[in-house]
Amino acid sequence: MSSVRIFASPSSWIESGAVDQCHQVAALDGMLHVAGMPDLHPGKGAPIGAAMTSTVLYPFLVGSDIGCGIAVFPIGLKRPVPEKLAARFPDLDEPVGADSLGTVGRGNHFVELARVDAVLDAAHAARLGLSTGSLVLIVHSGSRGLGERILRRHTEVHGAGPAPDPVSYLQDHDHAVRWGALNRRTMAERVARALGAELGDALVDESHNLVTYADGVYLHRKGAARGDGRDVLIAGTRGTRSFLVAAHAGPEANHSVAHGAGRKMSRADALRRGKAKHTVDELRRTPVGSYVVCGDRQLLFEEAPTAYKRIEQVIGDLTAHELATPVVSTLPLVTYKTAAHPAARRR
């Protein structure tokens, strides 16, 4: 008999469709436990913001962006002026070399230059070399077409069923997870070079779309980061804070934490309501003074901060359930989503 537990306070709104999806997943053959994170929202077939254990491996529970995650790199810059730096960001839609390495992708992916605005755990922040005013590069991206091909190869034969040869799937999966981390590092290096900035080793790099195996149990994470004694960057929105946390989630939470603020509106709703509520200019130049590089107007509305839950609520829920302890918060200076001038791009 499987169980479902949602880690959100009663005042945190969770779309009922996402909770329904947790129960649908829990009813699958071999399922053990579904843990919903406070950023839980509906996904395609499976919930996003969930960690799910079972005795069999379900590739669709990880989804197509295998190895998607968030990395944080320390970066050194003399005078970070958002508009000037925004103009110097490289074209991260253009790959480095033959495949799509070094590219950010679309959707909620981004590369952000951010500044530590508050230290919340002084000893832990000091260990990471972070203090108020420290600059970091936050990279949220995944395995691009590679992970998509791996899931499609499985789905074409087995649909949403389990992997009959989990070892073979895991080999491809693990490669995509490594590729995702390399992709994030590659982008950080591209940006640092373009800005003439010094880049340090990653302080944090955790995938939130992956499956791990131990003692006969597959732990699938979809929009949920490893929370077993690791540091995790939990992303806010393009115009609000993000939080670096020390995660210490136990078995009830499937050793996992949230990965971001979580959508509160579908992309279609965000586009429709956003167009009535915001101008393109106010989404590009945010209330916190940051600049958003995004030549795709539709994406700008879909990803508007108002389409997401409040990150402080998500962090509050994690803290209240003792899944994580906040270390520092960051405020964006420049967020790169996609090239500033899509018309100038060659096809």
Place this chain on the structure above:
DNA sequence: ATGTAC
């Protein structure tokens, strides 16, 4: 989120 079809 993605590549691809419309």
